[in-house]
Structures are given as structure tokens and as C-alpha cells.
Amino acid sequence: MSASNQQMYMAYSAPETAQPVKNSHLERLKPSQLLPYLTEWQTFSYSAAHRQPFFQPYWFKNFAEAFEPDATIALLEAKADTRLIAILPLVESERFLRKIPARVLRSLSGIHSCRFDLVSGEENREVAIERCWQTLKDDGLWEVIEALDVPKGGAFEEMLRSAARDGYPVGIWPTRKSPFLPIPADPGNPFANCPAEYEGTRSRLKAKRRKLHKQGALTVDIIADECQQAVDQFFTLEASGWKGRKGSAIKGNTVLERFYRGVAESAARSGNLRMYRMTLNDEPIAMQFGLLMDDHYYIPKIAYSERHGKFSPGLLLMEDVITDLSQRGIKELDFLGPRMEWKCVWTSHVREHANLYIFRKGLKGRLLHSFGFRAASAARNVRMKFFGDEQEF
Secondary structure (H helix, E strand, C coil), X not given: CCCCCCCCCCCCCCCCCCCCCEEEEEEEECHHHCHXXXXXXXXXXXXXXXXXXXXXXXXXXXXXXXXXXXXXXXEEEEEECCEEEEEEEEEEEEEEXXXXXXXXXXXXXXXXXXCCCCEECCCCHHHHHHHHHHHHHHCCCCCEEEEEEEECCCHHHHXXXXXXXXXXXXXXXXXXXXXXXXXXXXXXCCCCCCCXXXXXXXXXXXXXXXXXXXXXXXXXXXXXXXXHXXXXXXXXXXXXXXHHHHCCCCCCCHHHHHHHHHHHHHHHHHCCEEEEEEEECCEEEEXXXXXXXXXXXXXXXXXECHHHHHHCHHHHHHXXXXXXXXXXXXXXXXXXXXXXXXXXXXXXXXXXEEEEEEECCCHHHHHHHHHHHHHHHHHHHHHHHHHCCCCCC
16 A cells, blocks of 8 residues: 555645635534534535535435434534635544554544545635644644544545654545436436446346336336425335344334434435335335435445345336436436446446545554554455455456
8 A cells, every 4th residue: 555545535625725724723612503604614615626415414414323323523624714615523532552552533424324524615725735734733632633424535534644744644445436427418328337247137137127017007206395294204115124123124223213213304404315216016125215316326224125226226227317307407426335247337437535534643553554454454464365355246
């Protein structure tokens, strides 16, 4: 792994040109105290470089209220005069890294967040990120900064480089290879960018669709608002399969229900919600918990009926979704999550993500870096050498 690749993201920015950057600060507060910041944050997010649902204030607010209701949020803001130019929400925790206790500033995100990054403006980006790093560096209450599932090339990566240049130990832990599909501009051929090696799989969907039509009335609709009933249907459909048997379904999990219901309601109000639903005789057999923003469609969650598994309802719905997105002029479909074989049916493109770490200078930081990161990274490399990458097919 190159030294440049090991300098990755997390921090955030504030520009400094002819006029110096002002009001760059790190403020600690409880989730219930986020509300006064949301209006300005929302306005800024529309003009920032990260126009994705996962970087919207409603996403972080719902995450904090569901998963971190009692935590201390460290909110880093950078302003030029009174104008917000960057924001980075972190959460304080104390935990063990390879049996070494550490004070950690972690991204306000987790496994259900899809991805995370420093939300920055498009102007004076480099200077802004450097200023944000200086603000974090001056804060003495952390020993490790951790950002989860940051996309490669993000703003946090640039901040990691700043930390490395200042002599701070840094590290990168590769995580998800999230598939995405560039949607062709020609709606006459929406599957032109799909991989040829899975053409046979896609062709067999025609026969499955014909057989499914013989079972009754097959319809597909889109829910963009008034989503409560659709969300309930999604929870029930997901719990009817292996996730319900395994105990990992959303339904029945109070925390997960609160998060996804809150995201759906917030996204509906913001115009980002797009839930696709396939029904057979008015019974949902496949659904996508989808989000649409800036001509990009994202799929945080899917569900399908295993009772109808021989018809591949999930793949049939995906076929309909891609066709619809192409007709609407959407530029990209982002599958999110790790690379999986059913996603490879539709695309060979992936967006790499990683967990990024900055360790405090000094003996404690070097110990955490050596034993908490480098040793684990070496062990992971050995496992992959013998067992391969589970995201490769």
C-alpha cells in the first residue's frame, strides 16, 4: 500500500483566500441539541460537493437519535465570515483498540450509513480542508480519529494527507466495493452498460416474467411521499425471508425501525424518497427502499418474497427500475453496500471505500497505530492471501 493511499480522509474544511477563514471550531453537544444547526446545514448541503442523501443533515440527525441518543456529538464547522463552507459530524467514544483503551472521535455513521465523508464546499477546497485539520489537531480530547466507509478520493482522504505531512500516524482499512451502474443517455437501450458475461442471466428474466404474469396481476409503482404504509410493507416483506429467520431484519428491532422510518419520512419531505414496489395480486413481492438526489438513484435496502423466489422477483424489479431510471434521464444507479453476485448481474463498476484513521502523535498514538491497526492489517492481508476477497467473484 502506497504512502499516498495511507493518507485518507476525515476532517473538514474552511477556505482562506484574501480574507482569512473565521469561526472554524469544534463544538460538543447532544443529539437533541442538533436542531438549531439543521437549517443552515441544509442550505449549505445543496451547494456542497457532496449532494448525496447520506450527507444531508436529516440523515445524520436520524442516525444520532436512533443509534447514539446519549452520545456526545463533536460537530466541526468551518465558516468564511458567516457563510458555512464545511461540516464534519463526529461522535465521542472511549473503547479498546486491540486491548488498548483509546479516546476516539468516530464518524457519526455505522453499518447502516452506506458511506461517510467530510462535507465540504467546492471552492477553496484544499485550503478549507487544511484549516479543518488544524482545528482537529488543536483539539486535545482525542487519541484516534476514525471515519467509516469513506469513498476513495473523498475530502477526508485529503485531510488524512495533511495529517500525514504533519507527522501523525495514519492508516487505511479497505471495506466496501460498492457497485454502481452508469445509466446510458439513450433510453432505447437502458442495459447497454451491463456486463456481457451476465447477459444470459438477464435474458432468462423474460421467461420468468411471463410465468409470473400467469400467476395474476403484476404491477410496479413508485412511492415518493405518504410513505408510512409502504415502509410497513417493506419491513414485513424483508422480515418474511432469511433476515427474519436470522434476526437481522428491521421489523421488531426498535432502533432500526426508528432509523429507517425516520429516514423515509425525512427523505419524503425533502423530495429524495423513491420506493419501488412490485405487487402480484396486490401483494408486495419485491421492494426497493430507494433514494433519489441530483440525478443519482441509491438503494440502501431491498426486500423480496422468498415464496416467489423461483421467479426472481428482486431481479425483475431491478430490470424495471433500470428501465424507468433511463427513461427519466437519471445518470447513475448506486447499489451501495458490498459487492455481491446479484449486483454483478447489472454492473462491473465499483466504488471503493475504506475506514480511515488518524492517530495522535506520541507513544500512545504509536502503540495504537502499531498494535491496533498495523497488526490487524497484516493479519487481514494473510487471510485474503489464503482465502481471497469475499467481494470478488
